[in-house]
Amino acid sequence: MLKVNVYNQAGEKVSDLDLNPKIFGLEKIDANLVHAAVRTQRNNIRGPWAHTKMMGEVSGSGKKPWKQKGTGRARVGSIRSPLWRGGGITFGPRKNRDWSLKLNQKVLHKALFTILSDKLNDKKLIIVDQINEAAKTKELANRLRDLANKAGLGKKYILIIPTHNKNLEKAARNLENVKVLSAKQLNVLDLLRYDVIILKEALPVIEQTYGIL
Numbered sequence: 001m002l003k004v005n006v007y008n009q010a011g012e013k014v015s016d017l018d019l020n021p022k023i024f025g026l027e028k029i030d031a032n033l034v035h036a037a038v039r040t041q042r043n044n045i046r047g048p049w050a051h052t053k054m055m056g057e058v059s060g061s062g063k064k065p066w067k068q069k070g071t072g073r074a075r076v077g078s079i080r081s082p083l084w085r086g087g088g089i090t091f092g093p094r095k096n097r098d099w100s101l102k103l104n105q106k107v108l109h110k111a112l113f114t115i116l117s118d119k120l121n122d123k124k125l126i127i128v129d130q131i132n133e134a135a136k137t138k139e140l141a142n143r144l145r146d147l148a149n150k151a152g153l154g155k156k157y158i159l160i161i162p163t164h165n166k167n168l169e170k171a172a173r174n175l176e177n178v179k180v181l182s183a184k185q186l187n188v189l190d191l192l193r194y195d196v197i198i199l200k201e202a203l204p205v206i207e208q209t210y211g212i213l
Helices: 030-042 106-121 138-150 166-171 190-195 202-209
Strands: 002-007 013-019 123-129 158-159 176-183 195-199
Touching: 002 138, 013 202, 030 106, 030 190, 106 123, 106 190, 123 138, 138 158, 138 166, 138 176, 138 195, 158 190, 158 202, 195 202
Parallel strands: 002 123, 123 195, 158 176, 158 195
Antiparallel strands: 002 013
């Protein structure tokens, strides 16, 4: 087991804790695995940004502009041709394009564990015994900032809690450098972007949610 310090919300060490090595103690950091998980998540939240009309969708007469032969001009079947100004677009972006990708659940979980293990090795992950649930935005910001400074974290951190907590989520809503997630919402993008603060009570939820127990 991995032994780590447990801090209170003042940044003081209060106890030691053994972490599950299957989650926080992976020896191999597989960058390709994490890249696949990041690509999948980014593609799955990607939406259409443009939509072009094909020849059958643009406005214009369906009548042949001039007869096929005898005029000396190139043959044309419709003014909606992609060759004409105002005509349809060939192979343009379409709003019905599906960007989503699929990733095996076990692979995704291993990518999450890889990031958590790497964060722990780099001292960018700490365990906290509790956080005041009734804290207002300014109070929460100050407490997390002091905690992060004493623990050696950066300026952006994610707080992982056992379950949804409206008070904490509301208090952190307007903080650009803080994000609150429940243990069942772990994702690779947020774990990569932020240093990690995990409530002690969230650890068994993580183990149960991601198939360790």
